[in-house]
Amino acid sequence: PAMAAPTTAPTPPSQPPHFILVPFVAQGDIIPLVDLALLLAERGARATVVTTPLNAARQRRVAEHAARRRVLLEFVELPFPPPGSVLPPDCQNADILTDVAQFIPFFFELRDLATPFDAYVPDDAAGDEEEEEKRYDVPGMPVPVTVTKATAPGFFNHPATLVLRDEAMETMRTADGMVVNTFVELEHQFVECYEKALGKPVWTLGPLSLCNRDAEAMATRGKTATVGKEAITAWLDGQAPGSVVYVSFGSIARKLPKQLFEVGHGLEDSGVPFLWVVKEHEVDASPEVREWLEALESRTAGRGHVARGWVPQLAVLSHLAVGGFVTHCGWNSLLVSIAHGVPVVTWPHFADQFINEQLAVDVLGVGVRVGVTSPVMLFGDEAVVVAREDVAKVVSALMGGGMEADERRKKAREYGEKARRAMEEGGSSYGNLTRLIESFSRPEPEVKEQLKLHG
Numbered sequence: 149p150a151m152a153a154p155t156t157a158p159t160p161p162s163q164p165p166h167f168i169l170v171p172f173v174a175q176g177d178i179i180p181l182v183d184l185a186l187l188l189a190e191r192g193a194r195a196t197v198v199t200t201p202l203n204a205a206r207q208r209r210v211a212e213h214a215a216r217r218r219v220l221l222e223f224v225e226l227p228f229p230p231p232g233s234v235l236p237p238d239c240q241n242a243d244i245l246t247d248v249a250q251f252i253p254f255f256f257e258l259r260d261l262a263t264p265f266d267a268y269v270p271d272d273a274a275g276d277e278e279e280e281e282k283r284y285d286v287p288g289m290p291v292p293v294t295v296t297k298a299t300a301p302g303f304f305n306h307p308a309t310l311v312l313r314d315e316a317m318e319t320m321r322t323a324d325g326m327v328v329n330t331f332v333e334l335e336h337q338f339v340e341c342y343e344k345a346l347g348k349p350v351w352t353l354g355p356l357s358l359c360n361r362d363a364e365a366m367a368t369r370g371k372t373a374t375v376g377k378e379a380i381t382a383w384l385d386g387q388a389p390g391s392v393v394y395v396s397f398g399s400i401a402r403k404l405p406k407q408l409f410e411v412g413h414g415l416e417d418s419g420v421p422f423l424w425v426v427k428e429h430e431v432d433a434s435p436e437v438r439e440w441l442e443a444l445e446s447r448t449a450g451r452g453h454v455a456r457g458w459v460p461q462l463a464v465l466s467h468l469a470v471g472g473f474v475t476h477c478g479w480n481s482l483l484v485s486i487a488h489g490v491p492v493v494t495w496p497h498f499a500d501q502f503i504n505e506q507l508a509v510d511v512l513g514v515g516v517r518v519g520v521t522s523p524v525m526l527f528g529d530e531a532v533v534v535a536r537e538d539v540a541k542v543v544s545a546l547m548g549g550g551m552e553a554d555e556r557r558k559k560a561r562e563y564g565e566k567a568r569r570a571m572e573e574g575g576s577s578y579g580n581l582t583r584l585i586e587s588f589s590r591p592e593p594e595v596k597e598q599l600k601l602h603g
């Protein structure tokens with residue numbers, strides 16, 4: 149009889165996991181761990197044994213024997229003993245030590261292999277392009293969260309900065325808790341998950357920007373705006389409510405002229421009123437940029453405004469004329485946008501911005517992707533990652549009518565309302581700030597008692 153066709157497509161073969169085995173350099177450890185590496189490799193996993201040159205050489209015959217059976221056993225050699233060591237050069241295994249006095253330097257110098265070992269691990273991962281693009285599900289998250297190494301590189305993971313990463317982690321480990329600029333109504337499931345993972349309190353106190361209630365406070369945050377608040381608000385006042393798309397990529401990311409021109413053309417082609425922030429460094433990149441921006445402004449006079457330098461972003465996002473924001477998804481920008489009920493086009497560049505995009509688009513439903521999948525360098529990339537057609541299309545989608553756009557606007561408005569309530573007396577962030585202050589306030593008698601004790 150004919151066999152029934154499978155109802156689902158076979159799962160494509162996934163990349164095998166990579167196991168890195170680091171035995172202590174004594175036969176009693178190396179022998180069983182090499183056996184384990186063989187077992188892993190036989191079952192299709194990738195197995196690498198990290199050891200010193202002499203110990204790797206001792207395993208050559210095992211590796212050759214395995215290779216004849218088409219089992220690949222990899223060795224990575226970390227030089228040992230280090231230059232200036234008191235140990236003889238071949239002193240790489242406990243069975244070679246000749247003097248009890250050698251044990252102490254032996255252990256300490258082995259411990260120092262942690263640095264080259266750490267360098268090997270990120271280097272190995274970074275070298276493999278396929279590996280960079282591989283998608284990983286983040287375990288333990290309340291919703292499916294997928295990342296790649298390229299879009300979620302973490303902080304200080306470069307071999308040269310590992311020591312900073314470790315110090316930062318250690319400081320976090322010893323902290324009493326974490327203060328986060330968000331609010332529970334926005335992402336309670338992630339806050340709970342973070343609290344559980346940390347095993348200590350997480351105080352959500354935001355959106356912190358909402359503490360700036362009057363126009364003066366809103367306009368003076370960060371640094372002095374090169375573009376006066378009056379000029380910006382005067383221009384925005386002349387636009388219809390909710391009609392303007394605000395475009396800014398934060399304080400760090402810089403675009404080279406080619407990419408800058410695509411953004412400008414896209415905004416022009418969208419037909420949507422726009423307020424676009426171009427940084428001084430971007431304007432100064434070449435005289436051509438300056439001229440090109442002036443030409444764009446005259447072509448879009450009345451509808452487009454190019455602000456050069458630093459604008460009072462909070463004053464912009466809280467203005468009624470602003471109905472959408474093309475953002476790089478820096479957390480501050482995204483949160484302020486949400487706090488003022490403004491939906492977003494997401495164009496992440498680096499750091500945590502791709503994760504923030506997932507939150508805005510997939511979890512909160514307040515964003516639409518411009519469609520970038522890989523990070524760009526901090527100060528711009530020669531490659532044009534987003535073409536003018538894509539900019540025009542996504543800006544029209546954000547600002548136009550239709551069910552999806554209306555739904556994004558509605559959700560953004562709702563979160564904006566919740567953000568405002570969170571910061572008011574009786575709200576979640578207001579209450580958390582009270583609890584934070586209380587948990588660090590010692591009762592009077594205790595303080596007095598301590599003063600007494602310390603004379």
Ligand code: UDP
Pocket residue numbers: 369370396397398399400401425457458459460461462477478479480481482484
């Ligand atoms: N910002 C501003 N005016 C500008 C550019 C940026 O006020 O012209 C502020 C913005 O409001 C936010 C911060 O700079 O508070 C940028 O932080 P974010 O996390 O959004 O991105 P980053 O600059 O760290 O990439």
